[in-house]
Amino acid sequence: MDFAFLSSTMVTLIRALPTTLVLFSLSILFGGMLALLITAMRVSGIRLLSGFARAYIFVFRGSPLLIQMFLVFYGLGQFGVIRYSFLWPFLREPMVCAVLSLALCTAGYTAEIFRGGIRAVPAKEIEAARSVGMSGFLLVRRIIAPIAFRHALPAYSTEIVLMMKSTALASLVTVWEVTGVAQRLISQTYRTMEVFLCAALIYLVLNFLILQAMNLLEYSLSRHRRPFAPGLRA
Amino acid sequence: MPGETRLSVRNLRKSFGTHEVLKGISMDAQDGDVISVLGASGSGKSTFLRCINLLETPSGGEVWVDGEQIRMLHGRSGSRPASRAQVDHIRSELGMVFQGFNLWSHMTILQNVIEGPVHVLKRPKAECIAEAEELLAKVGIADKRHAYPAHLSGGQQQRAAIARSLAMKPKVMLFDEPTSALDPELVGEVLRVMRALAEEGMTMLVVTHEMSFARNVSNRVVFMRDGIIDSSGAPEDMFGAGASPAFRQFIGHFGNPQ
Numbered sequence: 438m439d440f441a442f443l444s445s446t447m448v449t450l451i452r453a454l455p456t457t458l459v460l461f462s463l464s465i466l467f468g469g470m471l472a473l474l475i476t477a478m479r480v481s482g483i484r485l486l487s488g489f490a491r492a493y494i495f496v497f498r499g500s501p502l503l504i505q506m507f508l509v510f511y512g513l514g515q516f517g518v519i520r521y522s523f524l525w526p527f528l529r530e531p532m533v534c535a536v537l538s539l540a541l542c543t544a545g546y547t548a549e550i551f552r553g554g555i556r557a558v559p560a561k562e563i564e565a566a567r568s569v570g571m572s573g574f575l576l577v578r579r580i581i582a583p584i585a586f587r588h589a590l591p592a593y594s595t596e597i598v599l600m601m602k603s604t605a606l607a608s609l610v611t612v613w614e615v616t617g618v619a620q621r622l623i624s625q626t627y628r629t630m631e632v633f634l635c636a637a638l639i640y641l642v643l644n645f646l647i648l649q650a651m652n653l654l655e656y657s658l659s660r661h662r663r664p665f666a667p668g669l670r671a
Numbered sequence: 672m673p674g675e676t677r678l679s680v681r682n683l684r685k686s687f688g689t690h691e692v693l694k695g696i697s698m699d700a701q702d703g704d705v706i707s708v709l710g711a712s713g714s715g716k717s718t719f720l721r722c723i724n725l726l727e728t729p730s731g732g733e734v735w736v737d738g739e740q741i742r743m744l745h746g747r748s749g750s751r752p753a754s755r756a757q758v759d760h761i762r763s764e765l766g767m768v769f770q771g772f773n774l775w776s777h778m779t780i781l782q783n784v785i786e787g788p789v790h791v792l793k794r795p796k797a798e799c800i801a802e803a804e805e806l807l808a809k810v811g812i813a814d815k816r817h818a819y820p821a822h823l824s825g826g827q828q829q830r831a832a833i834a835r836s837l838a839m840k841p842k843v844m845l846f847d848e849p850t851s852a853l854d855p856e857l858v859g860e861v862l863r864v865m866r867a868l869a870e871e872g873m874t875m876l877v878v879t880h881e882m883s884f885a886r887n888v889s890n891r892v893v894f895m896r897d898g899i900i901d902s903s904g905a906p907e908d909m910f911g912a913g914a915s916p917a918f919r920q921f922i923g924h925f926g927n928p929q
């Protein structure tokens with residue numbers, strides 16, 4: 438084992454870690470917000486809006502993320518309105534394209550996860566809320582969303598882990614995140630095994646931390662399903 | 672004040688599709704009235720209660736709560752309330768206790784009780800907590816305030832649900848078979864809380880199969896049959912010589928309460 442090479446590889450890859458983390462966190466953040474919007478449209482009961490949401494979810498779940506990313510990266514510039522708009526200096530940045538396509542894609546999956554959570558909210562609890570005078574946004578904020586989120590959490594954790602792995606695709610639109618840097622190292626050193634093993638290790642550690650955090654969140658939100666333990670209040 | 676009309680229902684109608692479930696119900700509840708609504712399964716008792724706080728939309732008729740009429744629009748495509756804000760306001764003045772308790776499972780008992788006062792009535796939280804603790808003590812579950820609904824027995828959950836409704840300081844309390852989902856040995860503790868409420872002068876409309884409650888606690892008994900009020904009156908008359916033949920037959924199924 439060439440520990441000197443392994444450790445220098447690790448150092449190089451870890452330098453690319455901030456890029457991976459930015460890709461990941463921005464796409465989860467914007468994807469999550471967009472998912473809320475799509476979910477709201479999907480369950481709005483307004484035919485036009487729910488139709489749009491269905492179509493959106495179908496398109497972004499039904500086509501490969503890589504192709505979506507290429508379309509955003511190479512395709513957007515083909516439209517005059519975009520090319521000559523004030524957004525163009527921004528939209529031609531590979532990082533922006535990668536975040537945009539990751540967010541668009543995860544929003545489709547996440548919207549379906551959230552909708553599943555909403556469907557699991559007991560109608561009786563909503564009725565009780567209405568009977569004390571709650572409606573509209575208050576009802577959603579206080580009753581529907583908290584219950585729905587708890588039901589959605591396990592599936593949402595999986596989606597977040599998938600997104601962490603999907604950031605690797607950004608290397609194909611010239612964003613130098615961990616996988617991209619790993620490939621560049623391989624093309625310089627031809628030591629595929631060692632470099633990719635180092636990269637895989639980084640993703641494993643990241644996902645381990647994410648899953649631990651999600652488990653902790655799930656645990657703290659599920660006290661109502663555990664036995665009553667007086668005095669054990671957080 | 673005694674003598675004031677808290678709830679007034681005029682010629683209330685409700686159809687589900689072509690099925691007419693309420694065929695013109697009229698009744699008044701004065702302050703402090705405790706009215707038991709009896710009737711066979713499917714006679715429309717739940718629908719009647721749910722039309723009062725608009726969990727179901729009445730197809731016709733009028734509902735007045737404490738002198739305020741719920742404004743309705745009757746169009747060709749059906750009926751709907753004229754103002755959602757008014758519906759929310761009226762609901763906040765009517766307490767509803769469900770057969771299945773319907774507590775919010777993700778909140779502790781205390782959180783369940785303060786939820787409405789804090790977020791609907793927008794009252795100061797500290798004040799609401801103090802009142803909630805008093806209410807929980809009154810229904811006998813003060814020690815459960817930090818437990819979740821799933822940790823309580825049915826009887827305790829129902830008492831928590833009653834406290835949740837009372838926290839809104841309702842003008843009228845509506846009960847839809849509050850003890851029907853309970854094991855027999857738990858019925859008594861809920862009925863005791865309801866009786867105490869009645870004695871304090873709460874205006875109550877109680878759908879129930881508990882004949883002893885109807886007879887001994889309420890001051891009026893209403894018997895529904897096929898979407899109409901078959902007969903109504905003081906319990907002494909209803910359970911005595913003045914009973915209609917249909918009511919006599921109905922209570923025959925329950926044996927004779929003491």
Ligand SMILES: Nc1ncnc2c1ncn2[C@@H]1O[C@H](COP(=O)(O)OP(=O)(O)OP(=O)(O)O)[C@@H](O)[C@H]1O
Binds near residue numbers: 687692717
């Ligand atoms: N949402 C609904 N859609 C269609 N029909 C309904 C609906 N709710 C109630 N009904 C019908 O209305 C009738 C009266 O129902 P309701 O629940 O008011 O009876 P109830 O007197 O409360 O009976 P129970 O003692 O069994 O609770 C029944 O025939 C029922 O099938």
Ligand SMILES: [Mg+2]
Binds near residue numbers: 716847
């Ligand atoms: Mg019923």
